[in-house]
Amino acid sequence: MGSLHPVAEWIVSLLLLAGGFFTLVGAIGLVRLPDFYARLHGPTKATTLGVGSVVIASMLYFTLSTGEIAITEILITAFLFLTAPVSANFLAKAAMHLNVERSEETRGQPWEQ
Amino acid sequence: MTLSLVVLLPFLGAIAAPLFAQAGRTAIAIASSVPALLALATLFPMWSTLAEGGAIVQTLEWLPQLGINFSFRLDGLSLMFALLILLIGLLIILYARYYLKPSENIGKFYAMLLCFMGSMLGIVLSSNLLLMMVFWELTSLTSFLLISFWNHKQDARRGARMALAITGGGGLALLAGILLIGRIVGSFELDVVLAAGDQIKAHALYPYALTLVLLGAFTKSAQFPFHFWLPHAMQAPTPVSAYLHSATMVKAGIFLMARLYPALAGTEQWFFMVSFTGMATLLIGAYVALFKHDLKGLLAYSTVSHLGLITLLLGMGTKLAAVAALFHIINHAIFKASLFMAAGIIDHETGSRDMRQINGLWHFMPHTATLAMVAAASMAGVPLLNGFLSKEMFFAEALSLNLPGIWAWVPPIVATLAGIFAVAYSARFIHDVFFNGAPRNLPIYPPHEPPRYMKIPVEILVVACILVGVFPAFSVGPLLQAAASATLGGEVPDYGLAVFHGFNLPLMMSLAAFVGGLLMYSQRHKLFEFHARFREIDEKAVFEAVVSWVVERARSLTALLENGSLQRYATLLVLSAVVVALAPLWGMTLIGSDGLTPIDWPTAIGAAILIFCTFATVYIRRERLTSLIMLSVVGLFVSLTFARLSAPDLAMTQISVEVVTIVLLMLALFYLPSWTPSEDSKARHVRDLTLAGVAGLGMAAVTLAMLTSPFSSISDYFIENSKPGGGGTNVVNVILVDFRGFDTLGEITVLAIAALGIYAMLRNRELQAPSTDGQGHPWAFDAHPTMLKQMSRPLLPLALMVSAYIFLRGHNLPGGGFIAGLITAIALLIQYIASGNHWTQARVNLRYHNVLALGLFFATVAGAASLMFDYPFLTSTFTYLTWPVVGKFEVASALVFDLGVYLTVVGATLLALVSLGKLTPTGRPMSRTEARQES
């Protein structure tokens, strides 16, 4: 590991931990939430804040430790931001098509596919 | 090479003869006789050399490695046979001219006959045993074709096949025998072999060699128990029977025994095998002949019997017996050929060969009858005819055999008994055909004499019978002397070729045979009744039954082994590999000297997930989609493994390929059932689990041993030369496009071919698409949801950008043409998924065939550029350019090669996927609106 300013180290570390945390929470959500539609919300966390934090940590780390701009990572997040909603939409449609079970508390009806 | 000319002439004639087919039967017969006449003319001047017991040997090298040469030898023995072949051959040619109908394919007949003649001449004139073998089998083949000349008849076909199987098969045994002799002697040249008789007989391999050679001889000469093919070969046209089955081919076996007499004869084994076989054949043939109602059948069995007689004589091992054998060869050929021809005339003129129908022909064709009766008398051994002389010699030899005790009686008794039968069947031939009342139900009635010229061959032969019978010494004496000398290897014993040797024991035996034979014939009705009690065996039917049985057994055995079960074949394959690999690995040290390295937790968890999901893929395999999802996880973690273990290029390739594979599998899953039925037996599961388990454990053990053992490789070279020699810092990529660019060329060719093959395989195929999914849900209507469609639009340029980036950096950083190609392909694939085949194809405006071909073109051109500078194919070059703004950058020819890779990947991947996608039945509703309109 290259030498980093202590403040930078703290920031990078915190970002990393945040990333890990949100990823883990997303996964816990995937396990714990009652029905498919609820679970569909879990990965958005992993995607957005989880990977987002890790990516920013990485960019900061490399930019600060080498002194050269390191920004490629942002494309990964950008790509995930672009595509994750589509995946979610598609999965929801598939679930509605298959008429998967919903938790009893759910208000409203899914659409027929 | 005059001798080779003798052999060659008939073959040349065989090519020429059919050319005369248009000119009529006479023309073709004349044309066919020319080669024989020329051959005779060639042989004639050589007689002077042979008369003194010499031999002419002419050799031309052919295949010295094999010991096979074009070497020919003319001595007394071969001359005797050559004359028989040529002279009787000429008569047959003449005879066949009248025998065959104009409507028959006479050109083919003469061609084959001449081929046969050439082959026979080859046998008798060869001075190299292997060369002789060549001609030996050629006679089997040509006789097969001649016997089956009337191949519309089932009997003819079967008879021919049986003859071929027996004689051809015997020929293979003979081949083995000859090869053994060659081993013993070190040469296949007859001179050497004949001179090495003592060496051969003393050799450990002698019993095998002798047995094999005799197998060949016996089968060819229809010796018991192989005699049965000969009577069935009588389905041949009569000229063929007369030629092959009396005078020539069946004598080839006899000839062989005579030829190898100095080399092989004179041992106990020879004596027992040859004489006993001969004796059995002599008796059985003679016995059966009497009961044959078929004229040719009688003659055929008579031939069998006489062949046995000659064999017996050769087996006796005495020189006088050998001379008698030779003498009888000549005599039998003469009278039997004439008898066959006479039988053919009768058949020709009456339309029948059944002696129960044919009676009293004396009345209708007295001339032919006379000829036939003289010949038959000769067969019976009537004095003043040639048959008598050799038979007397035979009786004398039978008496002179020095067998111990009561065995001494056996040969004379057998000989006399055979003589009795011979007289009886000869008497039947005369009486039953030419007398015995009037003809019954003849197809052609009334019969009359045949055309004048058809009888000439018979007349000539009958005259010969008498000539030899009355003036033996004058007519055949010199020839016999020369032949005997050649057979016996020089010393010829004193034998008297007189008509009358005084009242001695042999004459008594002749007399007894004569009287006994006539008596037997007079009592024939009782005998026939007796014989009729035994069920007659049709050997042909037996042969056919045996062949059918073998075919059926073979078929069921084949079906048992080659049962069309992939599971079995695959099991065998895996099992083979496991078995052969396990042996050397057994007891191998599992952990080598490098030892183990510790593992960190995240890696351990990754490994656990990988292993778990692999098992899950198997465990859940019957639920196909779930299994597929599990497989995706495995693929993802394999990619992570590559990343974890320093292989970014592999990680990228793996993840891209994996996704395309999953898409492919899903395309397939649409048409395949979504469930796998449970159908394998428990035993099979256990077996497969065991096999897979052993394979898995073995691989794990090998991996462990491999990973922990020290290692050095040629790779240092790549690392050192990648930058200076290949112009790139990504060593893997430099290996792919430069050091081992040829592998990559092959690899993209594979990809291109696979796509073409897939395209070809699916073209014009209709697949039944299920209307519901595995759980019975009907498919949704919405084919192209808005969000995906909208998102896919900006995705394409973005992905192309990424693709370009991955492509350009590949030489120095992870990436390259292959991965870039897959990204491009996937970017387009998303368009297909999002907007459909039709929409996308309209915008792509490319034939993917051309793209992949262009890729191969670029790769080839990039590789071939170096040829212009006389550097090898695929030699790359690179240079650094400096441009304003851009700065210093690298230009590498390998990039063009990589462009080829890129294009091939794009073309191939899309061609394959889109071909599959095109299978989807058209007309499925694409939206709810459409669906509503439908209903």
Add this chain to the structure above:
Amino acid sequence: MNHWLIAPILIPLIGGFLQVFMGYAPLRLRRTLGLITTGLLLASTIILLMMAADGSYRVYAFGNWAPPFGIVMVLDRLAALMLFMTALLGLFSHLYSMGRTDVDSRQFHALFLFQLMGLNIAFLTGDLFNLFVAFEVLLIASYGLLLHGDGKQRTIPGLHYVVLNLIGSAMFLVAVGMIYSVTGTLNMADLAVTIPTLAADKLPLVEAGGMILLVVFALKAALIPLTFWLPKAYAAATAPVAALFAVMTKVGVYAIIRVYTLIFGENAGALAHLGMDWIFPLALLTIVLGMIGMIGSAGLRTLVAWQVVVSVGTILAAFSLLNEAGLSAALFYLVHTTWVAAGLFLVVDMIAAQRGSATDKIVTAPRMPNRTFISVMFMLGAVSATGLPPLSGFFAKLLIMNAATPGVAMAALWAVILLSGFISLVAYSRAGSIVFWRNVEGHINNPEKLTFPHTVGAGALIAMSIAIVVAAGPLSDYTDATAEQLRDASAYTSILDARMVGEDES
């Protein structure tokens, strides 16, 4: 730099992708181009054959990278012989395909040429992994070719063929991994140098790798117990493809000969003649199995397919005698049997096209038109395949039998070979007499006319059995020399010293 060495690779490659470009060009044009390609290929292999005849090794280093680092093509007598044999076979099978077969799909010519390319790489390559790549090229093309044509009959045999070969390919990679993990090299010459120097504790992996490799090659060669995929696949393939496939088993045989004379040859120390004690009995069993299959065949195609099995057994039996004479005889027989079996596949196809619904089945049918020419071709092929004189099979078998040294092995070899000859004789004569002679009333609808591509394609291959007899002396001189060259692996390893272009002369 002697660029001729890559001609047999580049010619079909270029011809191949041109065919892809021209997929929608008129058939006539594609055929002309195809024939030019295979014709040029044959010409180039003749040149190579003449070059190789001097007994030296020629090296072509792709990318000008010296072995063992780069991939090299190595031309020796064996490679040249295989190339020539394949090119000749390729030309006439290709010609034959233009009679009818190539109409079915626009990809046919491309696949055909790529298949030749793969074969040629396999024969030339001096690199173990590149051999794998070559195998894959020829296999994937063969998959496509095997499935070429209308109808459903080849789908399942094709599936079996593909799956088994995919397993085989996986095994090949495992073997390469095992060998590389110890030796650290892939160049076959380098392997030959390295393996004898290995310490004993390193041998098991190499040995296991070598044995797995043998299984892979045996699968390609269809040696027992890996035979069973072959008959149905070959019988189902379209004729020119089946004819070309006559060489496919020989690739396995070639690989065995190459690897087990060079890498695991007699100089390989502890691993000398690795696995060869397995080959001899298995080869004999393969012959026996082939015999059983032949006699039990219900169709002529199957009959010839089993003939291919017999010939593989025969070649490998001769090779596993492990003497020069045996190797030479094996090669002589290999050339003979490849051409003749291919010719027979084509002749059988012509027969099938004459017999209406009876096709190639060994059953009675109405008398076929064009019987004379076809039956003569069939007989010549059958006689040659059976090993009867005077055609090539006789001499080939003679050479093999001659190569055995007295003992149990010789007795077994002779017995099996002679018996196989006898069984083939019975099988062919039975089949021929039923098919040609046992006719029933009736006539065939639309029998195929004899066309130039068919008669010349099939006739030429059958005629090769006569040509081999005529040239038996030179041919067996050549195979003798090849065997001698192969026995001396150290000469091959001299290619490691080959000078690259631009290197100093010193």
Add this chain to the structure above:
Amino acid sequence: MTAERLGFPQPWLTVALFVVWQFLADGVSGASVVMGLILAIVIPQITHRFWPDHPRLSRPWVLVRYLVVVFYDIIVASITVTILILNPRRPRPAFVSYPLTLNHPLGVTILASTISLTPGTVSSDVSDDGRLLLIHALDVDDEAELIRTIHERYEKPLLEMFQ
């Protein structure tokens, strides 16, 4: 060829691609600018047929504001959802049909994406006629409140852009 095809069929795309290239190249340099320009010009030429109904942004500065709002919402909502997930309380999910004012398909897609990206809501479907958006909310008390929030915070700015 039309002038548009020779030039910039989708100028915004060209700009975006140029920027993306700089990101890929990890920063701006002479080489990356040149290469970025080349690709940003060439790629739209190839792909413009795949984007026939490409949008015309009217007020690009609104985009910046919009992005800031979305980022802020993502962070806040993430924390809310995190608490929800880690809490033993069972959530109160609902399917909500959101009436769309936007009619440009890309606009609708962007709105739907935004909704999905902010934790707690997922755009599950768009009706065939493009008038309704089906949203699944993880934990919601008042559907009308949700609809209003979405309209105010996201749809309005988008309407400004996609006029």
Add this chain to the structure above:
Amino acid sequence: MEIAYALIIGTLTFAGVYLVLRARTFPVVVGLTLLSYGVNLFLFSSGRLMTGGQPIIGSTEVYSDPLPQALVLTAIVIGFAMTAFAVVLALRAKADTDDDHVDGTRRTDLPEEAKHTNPPREETGQ
């Protein structure tokens, strides 16, 4: 590390072999895919395992063996082509035999040889 890696390869091999021996085309194709994963990992590891040794010149001190990586890359691509072909062939087999059994439709009522020994229906003259 080595033990985990060996277990991975062992498991992949086991799973691949077992599935390849199944009677339906789909599991066989899945098996071939797993088998090729295992084989690729094996071939890859013939150059031994290393962390952070990516063979990019200048990126690290010690490089892992690049040659097996290049070989595996080739093998992956070839394996992909082969799998694709096998998948499509499985489809064609389904279409041609109306079954996804690896041996096609198995007709037990008619033994294989019986189909051939029956004389074919002749095209007799009209």
Add this chain to the structure above:
Amino acid sequence: MITIALYVTLAMVSAAALLNVYRLVKGPDAPDRILALDTLYINGIALVILLDVALGTRLYLEVALLMAIMGFVGTVALAKYLKRGSVIE
């Protein structure tokens, strides 16, 4: 400091992956499994970026980028399969 944070993060992401595998196995429906797979891809992306940071190289970023692309394609294809059966039509 960063090293510790890195390892804790790695542990958390790995644990997340394990939980996702749980959902993958549990299902109960195909959409759940696809969702779990999609999430695993995202975990993979995080893992690769973390690896990059741990190694101090930037050579694995494209691996992560590709995982993002491929994860998307895989999910879309699987979901489409569930709905329509044919992925490309």
